[in-house]
Amino acid sequence: MPQAPKGWKDILREQGPEGFAKAVRANKGLLLMDTTFRDAHQSLLATRVRTHDLARISPFVAQNFNNLFSLENWGGMYESLCDFIFTNERQN
Numbered sequence: 001m002p003q004a005p006k007g008w009k010d011i012l013r014e015q016g017p018e019g020f021a022k023a024v025r026a027n028k029g030l031l032l033m034d035t036t037f038r039d040a041h042q043s044l045l046a047t048r049v050r051t052h053d054l055a056r057i058s059p060f061v062a063q064n065f066n067n068l069f070s071l072e073n074w075g076g077m078y079e080s081l082c083d084f085i086f087t088n089e090r091q092n
Contacts, residue, residue, distance in 0.1 A: 007066035017078075031069035 012020040024031065037054055065071070 004062035
């Protein structure tokens, strides 16, 4: 598969945080975030889509969704789980 088209990550990498912020402010379009990969591990989708499946579609996502503002791959469940574990550990 060919290299993914340039996207927001490339702007951040090439221009740094200040250049990235400037590009975001100058953008006249809608900036979208896709949480499919994150939600796949935290919802009903988790019972139907495996990490293996997500890895297989990653090249397609890179090729076709490069214009998304962000792709969220890690959700807040980890922090919630840590809070739960450490809170219960302190109580026990």
